[in-house]
Amino acid sequence: MKIKVYNVGDREVVSYHIILLLGEIEDCLDDGVLDVWNSSDRSGRRYQWPVVEGCFKVLMELKLGENILSVQFEDEVLTLSLIFEEPKIAHFVRPVYIVLSDDDGYFQGPDDEDCSPTSAIRRITLGAQLIQTFTAEKMKEHGFGRRTFQLETGDDNSPLCHLFRSKLTTEQAYAMSGNDLWSHFAKELMTSHLRNKDKCKWYCFMSFTRYQPPSDTDIPKTHSEILRYTKGHTALGGGGLALFGTGNLHTWAESLEEVYARLTDCRKINRRKYMDDSAYREYYWANYATGLGASLHELGHTFDLAHTPSGIMARGFDDLHKVFTIQRLRSNGRSSCSSGRQRYNSNSSSISRTPSSSSIEGSPLSMSLDANQRRYKDVCYGSPYKRISRSSSSNSIYIAPPPLVVKVETGFKPVKSPSMLTFSVKNYDGSETHKTIAQDPAGETVTELNVATDGKLFSGRATRRDKMSLGFGIKCCYSSSERRPSSCSSAGSSASLSPTSSTPSTLPNSPEEPDLRLPDVQFADDGAHWYRSSAVVLRFHRWFNKASTDDPRKNPVLSNKCHILSACGLRLVELRTDPGGLVFHHWEFLHETPPLDFTLKRSRVKAIPEGTTTATVMAEDTYGNILKKRVKIDDFE
Structure with missing residues (x-):
């Protein structure tokens, strides 16, 4: 061996x-x-x-x-x-644990967990290091080397997490909305001893999150019901502040040797007592994965990232555990558990025979794995990035993830007389897709209607396909992209802005109810990756690079409505929906001599979302100077 x-x-x-x-x-x-x-x-x-x-x-x-x-x-x-080696990057991320003026700083959790401020600081510090490692590994997959953000460190080079005592009282905080809390803490931090406007991004957690459902009601089942009984919680990021609640902090690892056990902890959350924010997976490991991944999503917004069709800046953060754990490909038949999977016990040299978080057969979220695909060993299983060879990481090719495929029904037989099939699919974000397939001897007509959560029709189309046999069954293919992403700022780069000068963005598609289709879904792409345009943004971002004396500190400009100019060379031009801020197209320029100008042309965009009249253009130059500007699609050449 x-x-x-x-x-x-x-x-x-x-x-x-x-x-x-x-x-x-x-x-x-x-x-x-x-x-x-x-x-x-x-x-x-x-x-x-x-x-x-x-x-x-x-x-x-x-x-x-x-x-x-x-x-x-x-x-x-x-x-x-x-x-x-020390990276010597001037810009850094500062983890902070926020405690209210009249509170002891303990976060909510079971009696057998250490929920003290000291434990919270250890959990947050380790979590920050894990997402730093994740970013380095996933940037390497894109061919950019192990490039990542830097954490604030002390004299001994160990990462720091500050305890910040707010002037807010508990009564005041619980009366505020998530946006109000974000705005208040942004202003409070900016005027505190922790102020470092131009160099620092705050990665903050609120100690006072409390989940308190009434004892005389049914156990909350939907995400909205859970939030209704949760005080002091939000998930917002933008400008210089990423702010998150601590409702599932008790599921996080406090030390490195706990990580694997925590990420494979198959105990179920008691929704009668504790907040379950796990995308309906309910397990402790899932709360850890979603909580840590969601905090990275919000930190991504502070790095000028928008929502994307897949990856961390979509709902891909739910899959963060798969980067640090091993997905079993076969059942060994040696376990008394139906799944045949294992959980590592950090307190013993043995392997504990309890189900693993990575892929749980028989659970509501059973996800099948292609036996012909290895969970290979150099990247997280299911990453959209595919490697030419194990030794050619520098010559890697990025391949966009395929759409999610849901098998609706099979075994249809050809018919001579006209027939019609109508079915509906409840999407993860609460919207619905209604399809009608009308068959006649000459072919079929497919009519598709997409209905928003408020019942309004937001898109529809009809497709005619002639002489199609029905013998192969029907598959409904759809993209897992977000339909209701939150707003993003159209101002300049947040690298030069205070937290309060940018509109924070929340998590996309917080599910309103369980997705009953999930047992039948085969995910061709696990979401734990940086979408390609996000990776390019980070490649040149100030928080990921050493400062250069050649940097003019001038953002690219938009001239004549559709002409982008930069004296330092453009590295990325990205188009985002407006409002919403969902990336739908980008151009990247990674060669040694990037263009100094770029013209927005309709012919250069493969697909503009239906009904889009304006978009936000985001352009980044070699030194991370950023332009964000709202443009009209009609102004494209």
């Missing part, structure tokens, strides 16, 4: 604290345990990580300088050297 790590090379240089190692035990399909340690860590601590069907994912903390990592499986030991 031989231990192989695929995603990290020996002597590789990284600039963040926690490294993710993905690999396998060659010629091994069994389960087991890895012992992993960092010889450069004076504490001498050893960590154990699970091997699942011969594959493993390991998280290890790095120290400044050279790190000698040892990975041991049985008698085999792999030694890997990694260099941790």
